[in-house]
Amino acid sequence: MENQIVVLVVEDDQLVQSVIEVCLTDGGFEAIIASSGENAVGLLDAAEGKYRALVTDINFSSSELDGWDVARHAREIDPNFPVVYMSGRHADDWASRGVPNSIMLAKPFAPAQLVTAVSQLLNDATPAA
Amino acid sequence: MENQIVVLVVEDDQLVQSVIEVCLTDGGFEAIIASSGENAVGLLDAAEGKYRALVTDINFSSSELDGWDVARHAREIDPNFPVVYMSGRHADDWASRGVPNSIMLAKPFAPAQLVTAVSQLLNDATPAA
Amino acid sequence: MENQIVVLVVEDDQLVQSVIEVCLTDGGFEAIIASSGENAVGLLDAAEGKYRALVTDINFSSSELDGWDVARHAREIDPNFPVVYMSGRHADDWASRGVPNSIMLAKPFAPAQLVTAVSQLLNDATPAA
Amino acid sequence: MENQIVVLVVEDDQLVQSVIEVCLTDGGFEAIIASSGENAVGLLDAAEGKYRALVTDINFSSSELDGWDVARHAREIDPNFPVVYMSGRHADDWASRGVPNSIMLAKPFAPAQLVTAVSQLLNDATPAA
């Protein structure tokens, strides 16, 4: 169990970035932060399976691609990729814009909710692989 | 139980239209057929809750809107709307382009699969209403 | 497979009784009809495992016990007993008055929904026994 | 993420109260304690959406209302309200007295089970809202 489970976190608010990083690290995950949709898509394209899950906000200040786009891109690369969205105002759009078998965490949420969401999706995805 | 449960079916192949209509009628549903994405969106906008579920093909010969668009539109109106996609070539895109809690029936499929899919989504959606 | 799967149906409207009986018979089930809550509880108490599932309306004209009471009684006898409620006005009360792992069919519903609901609950319950 | 997720905990044993409070706080939740059914119902009625989940024991020493009543009351206010029951002797009654989509934690249970139960129900409830 020497290798880390790396989670790609897409979030442009530095405060929220560090809160999420602490939550995931406490759960034993490694978090890599992207601060825009374009940044995230670039990392996914170069990843070669490095990332095991995506945790993404919906809107980024300086980004044409939003969180819905990033998740869709991740699923084009791997149809079983675990996806967790986080949003305040956009939680209601999940039913029309989210991908299947994803989880929407409406902000605010407790740290345990994020760790449980990521763990649950990873545990469900494993055997199907 | 005088009222029918009306399912909106979006399909441009007349043969497939009638096969689906027979399946749904056998299950006790009423099927209303739209033959393009635009047609379907128009019916949904005017529906006032008339339709209880959507069964949609992905590509339509003379239509700018595809089945992914129609489903997204239906979910913008009602976030709990039951959605069943049917597709041959596009089944693999479901993980990136489908809406949450929907079902993809890869063509070919048996009639019982369609009736079970519609029934299951309706039965799950009821209590949340 | 000589033995029938017997479903206890609690419904006081004769027209609905016969619609449900036809649906269940078409699915290969045998339906026994009770027309009041008291009648249903009496049959369950004397049943010795005869019934495999309950399909119940909520209100009965001449009955002190309603469908919520009947389902609770069935679950006291067998905690895994499959329960399907049918209701028009009372569907919203399911979240507060229904039993766990039950299905609420909001009236009107299509025959296939009832058969799928009963089958699904029976298929889930089997291995746990 | 400045706001806390507040969980209403109904429990009359002070030792258990503090164990649960520690578990929930570790998971990043805020726990508000009620020590009787009447107390809990009063808090829920005055809450205006303040509480996001209910964690309740079944029997309270000086209370006419039990945990089953409190959960039913919470679901009358919000049909999607997450409910976790905790019980030693009464775990078997969950199948007949619990509300749909709730979780029964049979005592004793590990802290992680409580945090996972609350997180899971909150994560499932979010998108339906």
Added chain:
Amino acid sequence: MENQIVVLVVEDDQLVQSVIEVCLTDGGFEAIIASSGENAVGLLDAAEGKYRALVTDINFSSSELDGWDVARHAREIDPNFPVVYMSGRHADDWASRGVPNSIMLAKPFAPAQLVTAVSQLLNDATPAA
């Protein structure tokens, strides 16, 4: 939708064979019958994806391989293969000998239960492919 969904049925009792064949045909499936474990394994090995689901009894009169072996073999070829077991005496062994994400139908069962079980597993399996 010109192609049939072919279900491999493993059953050595001719009467039960024909009952199952009628059920599946009514649901729009095509049933191919094998009457021993060896026969079934031979058909699966030569199948090249012809079969889309397995419906199997547990014990066969003149067969060293039982239904548990056949299902395990089918899952070695395709880890997402839908599996339905049917059994009278052996239903209790499902928890220790069945494969994950399979359904056990305890005999006797109603025809609709079999059709629903096969449909449900196929509908769940489709998008994962």
Added chain:
Amino acid sequence: MENQIVVLVVEDDQLVQSVIEVCLTDGGFEAIIASSGENAVGLLDAAEGKYRALVTDINFSSSELDGWDVARHAREIDPNFPVVYMSGRHADDWASRGVPNSIMLAKPFAPAQLVTAVSQLLNDATPAA
């Protein structure tokens, strides 16, 4: 809540043993370690309900029984026993060799995944008992 929830962990690598023990203890569970399949089966046979869940590796250096055997044995004693497998090379065999309603954690995994997996299975199993 004076009693501990005891999890039987079957693992022959001492380093992994202690990592798992720390994870489970952090979640509030008590871990008892067995270092071979024979050892685990002996503990289960003598347990009289002491263990509430099984976490097992697949291969053990000096053991005729592997993790698949241990899980099957646990389910013969209690058909609802929560089972979590951990494996690197053997994760793909889960679909053909695992028991129903179990979870396969492909190594490497994060500590939170293990705690969530055990908690989830325990929470699901409780009410059915």
